[in-house]
Amino acid sequence: TEDNSCNPRVLWIHGPPGTGKSVLSSFIIRHLKQTEIGCQFYFFRFGDQRKTSLNAFLRSLAYQIASDVPEYRQSIAKFSEDGLNLEKAESRLIWQKLFVSTLFKLSLSRPLFWIIDALDEADSPQALLNLFSAIAKSGLSIRIVFVSRRNKLLSLNFERLATSVSVELISADDFKDDLQLYVTKEMQYMHGSPEFKEHVIATVLKLAGGNFLWVHLVLKEILQCHTEAEVEQALIEVPSELEPLYHRMEAALLKYSRPADKDLLK
Numbered sequence: 533t534e535d536n537s538c539n540p541r542v543l544w545i546h547g548p549p550g551t552g553k554s555v556l557s558s559f560i561i562r563h564l565k566q567t568e569i570g571c572q573f574y575f576f577r578f579g580d581q582r583k584t585s586l587n588a589f590l591r592s593l594a595y596q597i598a599s600d601v602p603e604y605r606q607s608i609a610k611f612s613e614d615g616l617n618l619e620k621a622e623s624r625l626i627w628q629k630l631f632v633s634t635l636f637k638l639s640l641s642r643p644l645f646w647i648i649d650a651l652d653e654a655d656s657p658q659a660l661l662n663l664f665s666a667i668a669k670s671g672l673s674i675r676i677v678f679v680s681r682r683n684k685l686l687s688l689n690f691e692r693l694a695t696s697v698s699v700e701l702i703s704a705d706d707f708k709d710d711l712q713l714y715v716t717k718e719m720q721y722m723h724g725s726p727e728f729k730e731h732v733i734a735t736v737l738k739l740a741g742g743n744f745l746w747v748h749l750v751l752k753e754i755l756q757c758h759t760e761a762e763v764e765q766a767l768i769e770v771p772s773e774l775e776p777l778y779h780r781m782e783a784a785l786l787k788y789s790r791p792a793d794k795d796l797l798k
Contacts (some may be wrong), residue, residue: 538620539672540667540697544690546682547704550745557649560677564645571645572596578653585655586623588664593646594630607634610741627663636670643673651680661689668696704742711744712737718751728760735767 547553554575564571568720577583588768598605608630611618618626651657657680667674682703690699715736719729732754740747750770757763 538671538673540670540672542664542676542678542690542693542697542699544685544699544700545677545702545704546686546708548681548743550746551704552710553704553706554649555744557647557677557679561647564647569642569645572600572602573647573718574649576648576650576653578650580645581722584653585620586660587621587626589648589654589660590623590626590630591618594626594635597635597644601638603638603640604635607638618796623659624663627666632666632670635708636672637673640672643675646674646676647679648676649679651678652683652686653680657686658689661693665693665696684798707744708742711740711742711747714744715747715751718755722755722763724759724760724763728763732763732767739767 557573557575561571561573573596574589574592575583576589582588594608599763600609611629616629618630621629650759651660654660664676665677690701712733717732719733722729722732724732727749736747736750736754739750753766753770756764757760757766
């Protein structure tokens with residue numbers, strides 16, 4: 533945030549499922565919103581056409597910028613008067629009209645920060661990154677954080693983007709210290725000797741494979757145990773994958789809930 537140069541910059545945070553990427557996105561957004569910097573953001577979500585299309589993404593981004601930047605809001609007002617139907621427009625046309633021909637023509641006093649989560653769940657990540665190569669010629673100070681899983685196609689397209697825009701990469705493997713801090717903090721609430729707690733922490737971190745979501749769900753089970761023997765048994769029986777763990781939680785909820793609540797729980 534201290535770099536005020538006009539050269540656009542991109543940060544790609546990548547990692548496997550369950551490593552806390554979306555939580556990190558939310559933290560970054562909340563932090564920027566609490567400062568005078570501000571930001572615009574979008575969360576792609578697979579399975580929901582309203583949350584995967586580039587059209588919806590670009591319109592949302594433009595709306596947020598217009599809400600935060602008065603001069604941009606004034607510039608795009610003409611499209612409403614011209615009767616342009618953005619909802620049905622092709623994404624490349626929206627990009628050209630609202631960004632390249634309008635936003636990129638402005639002189640803004642502050643940088644723009646865009647946080648884009650789950651890029652890999654968009655309809656066409658490749659098309660999005662191809663469009664964003666145009667920010668190199670915008671003359672604006674734009675800072676973009678992409679958060680997603682990593683695959684060969686995305687890696688290739690970020691390499692292409694890096695030929696025109698500064699791109700930096702951060703792997704979720706760098707979050708391992710954060711995972712240990714989280715487990716250690718949660719274990720403060722478990723009864724047992726310091727030695728036993730250290731044993732449990734080491735075991736959970738060994739089994740986790742860097743998966744924040746798995747750790748979160750497993751700790752909920754462990755903290756419900758009343759004896760060290762129950763904790764040991766839970767560590768032995770806990771599934772290594774998330775789906776079986778969800779099934780176990782579902783079964784426990786149905787078992788201990790009132791009959792009237794079972795349909796809601798399902």
